Amino acid sequence: MVVKSAVRWGxxxxxxxxxxxxxxRSGDPHGRLVLGGSDIDPHPIYDEMRARGPVTMGAFAxxxxxxxxxxxxxxxxxxxxxxxxxxxxxxxxxxxxxxLDEQNPGPxxxxxxxxxxxxxxxxxxxxxxxxxxxRAVDALGTDIENVAGALLDRLEREHPGGGRADLVHSYxxxxxxxxxxxxxxxxxxxxxxxxxxxxxxxxxxxxxxxxKQFRRSEQALRSLNAWLRQHCAELRRNPGDDLLSRVVLxxxxxxxxxxxxxxxxxxxxVLAAGFETTVNLIGNGAVxxxxxxxxxxxxxxxxxxxxxxxxxxxxxxxxxxxxxxHAVRDTTVAGIPIRxxxxxALMLAGANRDPEVFANPHTFDVTRANAKDHLSFxxxxxxxxxxxxxxxxxxxxxxxLFERFPDLRADGPAQRRPTRLxxxxxxxxxxxxxxxxxxx
Numbered sequence: 001m002v003v004k005s006a007v008r009w010g011x012x013x014x015x016x017x018x019x020x021x022x023x024x025r026s027g028d029p030h031g032r033l034v035l036g037g038s039d040i041d042p043h044p045i046y047d048e049m050r051a052r053g054p055v056t057m058g059a060f061a062x063x064x065x066x067x068x069x070x071x072x073x074x075x076x077x078x079x080x081x082x083x084x085x086x087x088x089x090x091x092x093x094x095x096x097x098x099x100l101d102e103q104n105p106g107p108x109x110x111x112x113x114x115x116x117x118x119x120x121x122x123x124x125x126x127x128x129x130x131x132x133x134x135r136a137v138d139a140l141g142t143d144i145e146n147v148a149g150a151l152l153d154r155l156e157r158e159h160p161g162g163g164r165a166d167l168v169h170s171y172x173x174x175x176x177x178x179x180x181x182x183x184x185x186x187x188x189x190x191x192x193x194x195x196x197x198x199x200x201x202x203x204x205x206x207x208x209x210x211x212k213q214f215r216r217s218e219q220a221l222r223s224l225n226a227w228l229r230q231h232c233a234e235l236r237r238n239p240g241d242d243l244l245s246r247v248v249l250x251x252x253x254x255x256x257x258x259x260x261x262x263x264x265x266x267x268x269x270v271l272a273a274g275f276e277t278t279v280n281l282i283g284n285g286a287v288x289x290x291x292x293x294x295x296x297x298x299x300x301x302x303x304x305x306x307x308x309x310x311x312x313x314x315x316x317x318x319x320x321x322x323x324x325x326h327a328v329r330d331t332t333v334a335g336i337p338i339r340x341x342x343x344x345a346l347m348l349a350g351a352n353r354d355p356e357v358f359a360n361p362h363t364f365d366v367t368r369a370n371a372k373d374h375l376s377f378x379x380x381x382x383x384x385x386x387x388x389x390x391x392x393x394x395x396x397x398x399x400x401l402f403e404r405f406p407d408l409r410a411d412g413p414a415q416r417r418p419t420r421l422x423x424x425x426x427x428x429x430x431x432x433x434x435x436x437x438x439x440x
Contacts, residue, residue, distance in 0.1 A: 007099035009214045011085075011092055012108075016060050017208040023059030030058030030345065034207055038416045038423070042321065043362065046350030054334035061324065061343035065350025067357045067375065069334050073346060075380040078338075079325035082108065082115030087326060087341035102261070104222050108205050111262045113269055114382070121381060124266055127250055127258070129385060131183060131243040137388040140179065144396045147178045152404045155432065162432040164411050167401075168425055172282040173275075175397050179389070180274030184267070185242030186231060197224045198272050202419045221268075228267050229260075243270070274386055280319035280417075280424025281310070281394040282401075287428060288313055288364055289402065290410040295366045296402065303399060309366035310394040315374035316364045318349035321423045323378060348375045349423070407433025 023031030029052070033045045049056065049065040056063055064070055073079050085093040110116050113124055130136060151174050159165050177191045186194075200220035203213050232248050239245035244267055250258060289296045299305055324345050327338045338344070352374045353361035365371075377384035384390070402408060412429040 004099040004101070005215060005218060006211065007095050008101070008218075009211050011088070011096040011099070013208050013214060014211075015092070019060035020208050028059050030061075030063045034059065034420065038418055038420050042349065043353055046347055046353065049347060049350060050354065053336075055336050055338070055344065058345060061345045062338070063345045063347065064333075065347035065354070066334075067351040067354035067373075070346045070348065070351045070375060071379050073325050073333060073344060074323075074375075074378055074382070076331075078327060078329055078331040079344070080117040080328050081121075081323075081325060081382055082110070082117075083324070083326050083341075083343050087343075101218075104218070104225050105261065105265060106204055106217075106221055107201060107269060107272070111259075111265045113266065113385075117381070124258075124262060125385065127247050128243060128266065128270055132385045132387075132389055134388045137392050140183075140389070141392060141396070143182060144175070144179055144393055145400070148175055148397050148400045151175060152400060156404070156435055159432050162405070162407070162434055164429060164431055167286055167428040167430045168279070168283050169427070171397075171401065172279050172286070172425075172428075175282065176275035176278035176390075176393055179393060180271060183242065183274065184244040184271055185235065185240045186244070186271065190227075194271065194275070196220070198276055199417075201272060202276060202417070202422050205422075206420050224268055224271075225264050228264050228271075232263060232267065270385075273384075274389070276422060277319045277384070277386065278390045278393045278397075280422060281313060281390060282397050283425040283428055284317040284319065284423070285310065285313040285394060285398045286401065286408075286430075287410070287414055287425060288317060289398075292364050295364060298366055299399075299402070300406070303403075305366055306395050306399040307391075308368070308371055310391055310398065311371035311374065312364065312366050312368050313394070313398075314376040315352045315358070315368075315371050317423065318352050318374070318376045319423055320376055320378075321349040321421055322347050323382075348378070351375045404436055405432050405434075406436060409433065 020031045020034045024035045029045045029048045033042055036042070046065045049063055054064060054066050054069045085096045088096065105112065108115055111120070111124070113121060116124070151171055155165060155170055173195055174191065177194060178188055181188050181191070197220040200216045201224070203209050204217035204221070232244070235245045235248045239249055247263065247266060299309055322345055324343055326343045327340050329340050331338050352358070355361050357373060358368070358370065377387040409431050410429070411431040414425050414429070415427040417424050417426045
């Protein structure tokens with residue numbers, strides 16, 4: 001098992017590490033970005049990428065940080081998600097196939113929705129899409145308000161006199177986990193376990209992670225999948241009125257082709273993705289309010305702007321920094337030839353500050369008219385299923401937080417999560433300050 005794990009790491013991360021380090025030494029911005037870790041400001045590097053051209057050669061793939069180019073690629077039939085083993089050199093592809101863990105495919109391996117395409121992608125996406133439509137999410141508004149209110153009540157009880165707290169641990173983590181648990185019909189008592197698994201799994205979708213961290217992510221994946229298999233078996237016996245029960249039952253219908261592997265991959269992805277983006281959105285939004293008190297005052301004067309403020313948070317400090325596509329045939333992008341199987345890294349966060357689309361892109365402005373034109377939820381067939389839910393949780397969660405604690409302020413340095421692709425805070429120490437009582 002250790003040998004196969006080492007081969008999997010080598011194929012997915014080890015080779016990339018070599019290319020990244022070589023590229024960084026030669027001044028390649030993509031290599032410098034990856035090696036810089038999660039603590040650097042990536043936007044000067046994104047600016048440099050845009051200045052070099054619409055698509056340029058990076059450390060181990062082609063790279064673009066331009067809004068229009070990324071949008072075209074995400075919507076183009078000439079590109080697909082993921083990078084199939086067949087696109088790699090034959091010896092590496094053969095090693096990758098030999099080392100596959102078919103019982104525990106990762107979030108960036110088939111049959112994950114993140115990397116499958118075409119008919120299979122649409123078939124699996126359809127099973128969960130109804131739970132995340134704008135209408136379905138609107139119906140969850142009261143639940144989100146109730147959960148947020150209960151968490152804020154607990155913060156107030158546990159920190160009398162407006163004492164010190166960690167906003168991520170006490171609030172940003174808990175809110176989306178409780179909501180996705182309700183949608184999927186999983187016990188809230190598993191909250192801390194899900195968060196721990198999610199943190200370990202999040203690093204596995206980065207580029208060039210170390211072997212020790214890769215092993216931790218694989219262990220988290222095995223633990224999550226084992227729990228999901230047991231939970232899905234229980235739902236088969238006693239289904240509820242929740243999304244996961246409906247997916248399980250759909251998998252047993254005569255006209256469904258849902259396999260056990262697809263079921264577990266689908267359940268795991270929806271569970272993890274259901275809170276990962278929103279945890280970062282709430283944390284990023286709170287820190288931006290501390291850093292830009294004049295924007296906070298605008299929202300205090302006009303709370304109706306919170307919806308647009310969430311879009312600006314998503315644009316300015318993107319919870320998901322990048323994605324990738326590979327060419328399924330020889331094609332061109334912005335007049336540049338792209339050969340079949342060539343991988344292009346798409347810097348979503350760079351696109352979100354493209355001056356061709358956003359005036360004064362490095363200015364945080366909650367009144368920005370076109371803030372919603374960001375690409376933080378991707379575009380095209382793989383547009384984020386949970387976008388409407390994340391937006392509503394972000395709007396309600398941030399608005400209620402700053403309404404309850406109008407004097408909320410930072411109380412020490414915040415600590416970034418170690419992941420690069422998922423961009424957020426691991427810890428945000430705050431002083432709660434005075435409270436505004438909620439109606440009984």
